[in-house]
Amino acid sequence: MEYLTSNEMAQKWNVSSRxxxxxxKANKIEGALKKGKTWLLPAHAEKPHDHRFSKNKMVIEDNPxxxxxxxxxxxxxSDNNDIYFTNDVYKNLxxxxxxxxxxxxxxxxxxxxxxxxxxxxxxxDDVSRLMTIDFYKKRGFTPLEIKKLMRNSKxxxxxxxxxxxxxxxxxxYKQQRxxxxxxxxxxxxxxxxxxxxxxxVKELPLYYVAETFDAVxxxxxxxxxxxxxxxxxxxxxxxxxVRAVTFDRSGxxxxxxxxxxxxxxxxxxxxNTYLESGKCMHTVxxxxxxxxxxxxxxFFSSFQWAKEHGESFKGVxxxxxxxVELSExxxxxxxxxxxxxx
Numbered sequence: 001m002e003y004l005t006s007n008e009m010a011q012k013w014n015v016s017s018r019x020x021x022x023x024x025k026a027n028k029i030e031g032a033l034k035k036g037k038t039w040l041l042p043a044h045a046e047k048p049h050d051h052r053f054s055k056n057k058m059v060i061e062d063n064p065x066x067x068x069x070x071x072x073x074x075x076x077x078s079d080n081n082d083i084y085f086t087n088d089v090y091k092n093l094x095x096x097x098x099x100x101x102x103x104x105x106x107x108x109x110x111x112x113x114x115x116x117x118x119x120x121x122x123x124x125d126d127v128s129r130l131m132t133i134d135f136y137k138k139r140g141f142t143p144l145e146i147k148k149l150m151r152n153s154k155x156x157x158x159x160x161x162x163x164x165x166x167x168x169x170x171x172x173y174k175q176q177r178x179x180x181x182x183x184x185x186x187x188x189x190x191x192x193x194x195x196x197x198x199x200x201v202k203e204l205p206l207y208y209v210a211e212t213f214d215a216v217x218x219x220x221x222x223x224x225x226x227x228x229x230x231x232x233x234x235x236x237x238x239x240x241x242v243r244a245v246t247f248d249r250s251g252x253x254x255x256x257x258x259x260x261x262x263x264x265x266x267x268x269x270x271x272n273t274y275l276e277s278g279k280c281m282h283t284v285x286x287x288x289x290x291x292x293x294x295x296x297x298x299f300f301s302s303f304q305w306a307k308e309h310g311e312s313f314k315g316v317x318x319x320x321x322x323x324v325e326l327s328e329x330x331x332x333x334x335x336x337x338x339x340x341x342x
Contacts, residue, residue, distance in 0.1 A: 001031070002043040007088060013047040016092055018124075021082055023048050026063060037081035084122040093130055108133055108147055140164050177234065188322050192334050195284040199305040202282035204318065204338040207242070207260040209273040216241065216257055226259050243319040244275070245295075249303070252295065253315075275318055276340040281305060284322075285335045294335075302339055314340040 006024070010017040024032040024039045028048040033040045090097055103109045104120075109129055111120040136146045141164060149160055211225040226237060242260050246253040258275070266274060281302060287294040298317075306312060316339075323334040 003033070003040040004043050006039040006041065006082060007085065009041045009045070010088075015047070017082055017084065017088060018080065021080065037083055039082075080124040082124065084124075084127060086120050086122075089122050089127065089130065093127070093134070095130065103130070103133065103143060106143060106147055108143060108150070140168055174234070181239075185323060188336070189334070192284050192286070192323065196286055197283060197301070199281055199283050199301070201341070202280055202338070204275065204277050204280045204282075204340065206263045206266065206277045207258075207275040208263040209258045209260055209275060211259045212244075212256045213259075214257065215255075216243075218257070229259060229261070238321055238324070241321065242275070245317045245319070246315055247299065247313075247317065248315055251299070276314055276316060279341050280318075280338040281311065281313070281341060282339075283337050285337060286332060287335070288330045288332050290330065298337065312342045314342055316340060 004012070006020040007017045010020045013020070020029075020041070021039055023029050024034070024041070029041050029045050031042040031045065086097060086100060089095060090100060100109075100120075104111065109126055111122045111126050113119065114121055133143070133146055136149070137143070139161070141149070141160075145160075210229045213221045213225050222237070226240075230237070230240070240259055240261070242258050243255060244258050245255045260275065263274070266272070283298075285294060285298060302313070302317075318338045318340075320336045320338075321333050322336045325332040325334070
C-alpha cells in the first residue's frame with residue numbers, strides 16, 4: 001500500500017498538517033500509522049467530513065482522548081511532535097523565506113536541521129514562537145526590539161508597551177509636521193504657475209534674523225551661524241535662509257544671507273534684528289541655479305511696476321527659496337520675492 005506523510009496529505013486536502021495529525025489521533029483515518037514523530041496515511045484515504053460548523057451554530061465533536069480529563073486540553077499541542085518544513089511555515093503563517101532567514105540570523109528562532117539534508121525542521125514550539133513574534137510585530141515592535149524583550153524577561157510586561165505607545169505618538173507628531181510642510185510646499189508650487197512674474201501687493205510676515213553671513217557658499221560658517229539654531233531632525237537649511245539685497249535706482253548696493261525664524265511679534269527687550277515686515281511688492285520667479293540674469297531682470301521689472309502703480313521702495317529686497325525642482329543636470333529654484341514698500 002502506498003503511504004503519504006501528514007505534510008503531503010495536508011497539501012492534498014488543503015488543510016494544515018496539524019489538522020491531519022488531529023484526524024489521525026482521533027482515529028478518523030483508517031489505516032493511519034505513526035512512525036517516529038510522523039504520521040503515515042494511505043494515499044487513497046479520503047478527507048473526513050468536517051462537522052464543526054452547522055449553519056449558524058458551531059458544533060464541537062467529542063474527543064475520545066479527553067472525556068472528562070482536565071489536564072489534556074493543551075497536550076494536543078504540547079505533545080505535538082510533528083516536524084514542519086520551511087514551505088509549511090511560510091505558506092501557512094504568511095511569512096516569506098527571507099523573513100524566516102532573518103529571524104534565524106538574529107536569533108529569534110533556532111530551528112533544528114536535518115542531519116542528512118541540513119534542511120530546517122520546525123517544531124510546534126518554533127511555530128508558537130513565530131506567532132508570538134508576529135503578535136509583537138503587529139504592535140510596532142521591530143525584530144531586534146523583540147529580541148531584546150526575549151533577553152530581558154524580568155521586565156514589567158506593560159512597560160515596553162507604554163514605551164512603544166510613546167514612541168509611535170512621537171513618530172505620528174513628526175509625520176504630521178512633515179505632512180504640514182509638504183502641504184505648504186505643494187500649495188506654493190501649485191500657485192507658482194499663476195504667480196510667476198506677476199507683481200502684486202502682499203504682506204511679509206515678521207521674521208527674526210538669528211544670524212547673517214556673506215553668501216550661501218560660506219559653508220565654514222554654517223556650523224556656528226546656522227546649525228546652532230536648528231533642530232536637525234526636523235528642519236532643513238534651505239527653508240530658513242533668505243537673501244537680503246539693498247539697492248537704489250542706480251543698482252544693487254550690498255547683500256547678506258540671513259538665517260531667519262518667523263516670529264509672532266517683536267520682542268520688547270533686547271537688540272533683536274528683524275526683516276522689514278508689512279506691505280511689499282510680491283512676485284515669484286523661477287530660474288536654474290546658474291542663471292545670472294535673474295537679478296537684473298527683477299531690478300528693472302520691479303521699478304517699472306512701482307512707476308505704474310505710484311509706489312516707492314524702502315531699498316531692500318528679500319528673496320526666499322520656496323521650492324526646488326530637480327533634474328538630472330541642474331536645479332530649478334522657485335524664488336518668492338518681497339520688496340518692502342514705503
